[in-house]
Structures are given as C-alpha cells and as structure tokens.
Amino acid sequence: MAHSPPRSGQPPIQQLQTVADLLETPTLARIYAHILHHDLVTVSEIVDELDIPQGTAYDYIQKLETAGLVEKTREQRPYEYDAESISLTLSTNGETQTITPTLIAAIARRAEDDDIDVYIERHGLDGLAVALEYAYEYVDGTVNHRIAARELDLSPLEAEIILQALEPVAIEYADTSRSRANAD
Secondary structure: OOOOOOOOOOHHHHHHHHHHHHOHHHHHHHHHHHHHHHHOOOOHHHHHHHHHOOHHHHHHHHHHHHHHOOOOOOOOOOOEEEOOOOOEEEEEOOOOEEEEEHHHHHHHHHHHOOHHHHHHHHHHHHHHHHHHHHHHHHHHHHOOOOHHHHHHHHHHHHHHHHHHHHHHHHHHHHHHHHHHHHHH
C-alpha cells in the first residue's frame, strides 16, 4: 500500500535525529521554540531577539528546515520561517513519554536557567517532562510544591525550585497543553 510523504517530505525516522538534537542542544531548541511561538520570523529577528550569532542561526535553521520541522514561507529575502509542531511519543519497557513543543521550550531555557540544567543532570529529560506536567497544575493552582515533591520523590525545596523554573514555560504553553489534554 502506498503512502503519501509527510508535509515536510522527510519520513518521521529521518526527523528523529533532529528531534534528538533539539533535546540535547539548547540553542537549537531556543530557535525552534521561538519560531513556533512567534510564527513567520526572519533570521535577523532570531539573531536580534535570541542574541545568538548569525552563522549559528543560519546553520540551525537549515538543519530544522532539512528535517521538515521549519518551513520557509516566503521565497524572497528576507526569508520568513514557520515551525511545525512536534508530537513524538516514545514507548520503551512499558514507559511512554511524549516530546512536545513545551518540552522543547523547557529545554531551550536550560542554557539560561541553571535550575533547569541541574534538574536535567539529576533526573534526566524524562524527569523534566514529568515535572513539566506538574508545573501546569502548579500554575493552575491544583498542585503545590509539597504535593509535587511527594509525587516526584523530591525534597520540597527541589520541587519548588523546578516548578518555579518551569512556571514561565507552563504559562506560555498552557493553552497548547489544555487542547492536547482535551484531545486525549
């Protein structure tokens, strides 16, 4: 049975390497999250707003474009780019985790926020993804840091620190998370 290629022209497995790079490279994650959040941005806007070198911005946008995660929407200069939302669910040994734009945005903050960086070093990306779910509830007021600490098996102080570090991401992506939860 024949299948049409994805919108990006890249099969999902080929996109997987770039998604893995997003998880490991905060600057790449920042660029992707910025394009996704702002719609139709130019490289010069990315350079100015994110304060990254122009060469890095061009290299990373090309990488995202090649993987089909970013698309050029204007064919004349200055080029404008739009991002495709990521939703990649991985299952191993009965454990399932979904890589979402919100998780990428949290990783993007890693370079700017030592608390996120330390949390990832201690608990890994899976731990960050779970803490991010609690951050949504923390922002909604349905969970406090003590409940999150108990559920995440953390000290109350560590829970408070990571929830506060993730709070801006949870606020920024709250509508996306709610619509995703309603679709499930």
